[in-house]
Amino acid sequence: MSSPSLKPSPALTVTTPSDREVRTERVFNASRERIWRAMTDPALVAQWWGRGNRLVIERLEVVRGGHWRFVEHAPDGVHGFEGRFREVTPPERLVQTFEWDGMPGYVVISSMTLEDLGDGRTKLVTTSLFHTTEERDGMLDSGMTEGLEQSYRALEAVLAKR
Amino acid sequence: MSSPSLKPSPALTVTTPSDREVRTERVFNASRERIWRAMTDPALVAQWWGRGNRLVIERLEVVRGGHWRFVEHAPDGVHGFEGRFREVTPPERLVQTFEWDGMPGYVVISSMTLEDLGDGRTKLVTTSLFHTTEERDGMLDSGMTEGLEQSYRALEAVLAKR
Numbered sequence: 001m002s003s004p005s006l007k008p009s010p011a012l013t014v015t016t017p018s019d020r021e022v023r024t025e026r027v028f029n030a031s032r033e034r035i036w037r038a039m040t041d042p043a044l045v046a047q048w049w050g051r052g053n054r055l056v057i058e059r060l061e062v063v064r065g066g067h068w069r070f071v072e073h074a075p076d077g078v079h080g081f082e083g084r085f086r087e088v089t090p091p092e093r094l095v096q097t098f099e100w101d102g103m104p105g106y107v108v109i110s111s112m113t114l115e116d117l118g119d120g121r122t123k124l125v126t127t128s129l130f131h132t133t134e135e136r137d138g139m140l141d142s143g144m145t146e147g148l149e150q151s152y153r154a155l156e157a158v159l160a161k162r
Numbered sequence: 163m164s165s166p167s168l169k170p171s172p173a174l175t176v177t178t179p180s181d182r183e184v185r186t187e188r189v190f191n192a193s194r195e196r197i198w199r200a201m202t203d204p205a206l207v208a209q210w211w212g213r214g215n216r217l218v219i220e221r222l223e224v225v226r227g228g229h230w231r232f233v234e235h236a237p238d239g240v241h242g243f244e245g246r247f248r249e250v251t252p253p254e255r256l257v258q259t260f261e262w263d264g265m266p267g268y269v270v271i272s273s274m275t276l277e278d279l280g281d282g283r284t285k286l287v288t289t290s291l292f293h294t295t296e297e298r299d300g301m302l303d304s305g306m307t308e309g310l311e312q313s314y315r316a317l318e319a320v321l322a323k324r
Contacts, residue, residue: 065266086267097267104227105248105259107269109293129293131271 012149020136022128024145026152030159032114032122036091038158039112045070048154051147064088068096083107098128106135124152174311182298184290186307188314192321194276194284198253200320201274207232210316213309226250230258245269260290268297286314 013025028035038044042057049055054073061067062085069082080101087095091114098108108128115123126148130136175187190197200206204219211217216235223229224247231244242263249257253276260270270290277285288310292298 065263084261084266095267097269099246101227104246105257105271107259107271109267109269131291131293 012145012152014145016136017127019133020130022130022136022140022144024126024148026124026149027117028122028124028152028156028159029120030122031120032091032116034159035114035122035124035155038155039094040090044158048158049151050074051150051154061085062088062094083110087111107131108135108139174307174314176307178298179289181295182292184292184298184302184306186288186310188286188311189279190284190286190314190318190321191282192284193282194253194278196321197276197284197286197317200317201256202252206320210320211313212236213312213316223247224250224256245272249273269293270297270301 011026015023017023038048040060040062042060045060046055046057049070050072053075056071056073058069058071059067059082060070064085064087066085066088067082068085069080072079072081082099082101083097085094085096086109087093093114094112096110096112098110099106108130111127111129113125115125117123128136128139128144130139173188177185179185200210202222202224204222207222208217208219211232212234215237218233218235220231220233221229221244222232226247226249228247228250229244230247231242234241234243244261244263245259247256247258248271249255255276256274258272258274260272261268270292273289273291275287277287279285290298290301290306292301
């Protein structure tokens with residue numbers, strides 16, 4: 001297997017702290033509260049998560065045990081994503097499962113932390129934990145971090161508008 | 163943390179092949195086809211999965227990508243369980259995720275293989291893969307294998323009836 005592709009953008013830092021994890025870091029010019037809202041209000045999520053593609057938010061129950069399900073209408077087809085919330089601590093921390101319909105039953109634990117930098121900016125840190133190294137590397141090779149950075153750029157635009 | 167409790171019954175063999183897995187083995191006096199049906203037909207599943215407790219089968223879509231959700235009405239309360247099918251190969255192999263409502267977002271990958279022993283009996287092998295060793299040991303300490311053996315005894319009774 002080829003080594004996973006870690007292609008950082010100037011804004012996004014990507015590391016692999018263990019053989020089953022991917023960690024990303026990115027700073028936003030917005031408060032934790034505003035980022036939290038953009039991540040949990042369906043009307044706002046629909047504006048950035050799909051990176052310009054139409055996104056249908058079928059479920060977004062931001063409580064411990066709640067489910068979420070998004071359907072992205074991309075040029076290459078329709079992609080469903082879903083999961084469940086493990087931990088919800090506004091405006092600091094969100095832990096949820098992540099599953100793509102194309103690989104049902106392959107579940108990633110996605111932890112997101114918002115860190116107040118004290119100057120109006122917020123550091124967003126994510127950790128994705130996979131069941132196996134192969135699943136992690138497959139996700140990295142599928143363009144996970146490029147897609148994330150595209151979403152984050154769209155999120156930045158949403159945050160700037162408000 | 164105390165070491166996980168591996169309490170095998172005379173019928174059920176339980177091992178831990180890696181630090182994130184539990185493997186079980188049990189032989190049934192029935193063909194693979196009959197066991198497969200008892201595991202995938204909602205009317206039959208309801209007779210054994212809940213170990214004598216009332217079981218409501220809310221969803222049981224036995225296809226790749228399909229969802230399942232069972233609600234067990236036990237003396238100590240109502241317990242929801244759910245997951246999604248990763249692999250469905252009748253009458254040989256079933257891989258699915260498993261999640262208990264009490265610990266949402268903690269997902270086990272449960273693989274089940276039915277092996278024809280050639281004499282009318284079938285060996286049922288399960289492997290459960292956890293994200294962490296702590297999750298595995300927590301599940302073992304919660305009585306996972308005792309509960310499984312109770313279910314299997316109820317399954318045996320269902321198989322004998324038919």
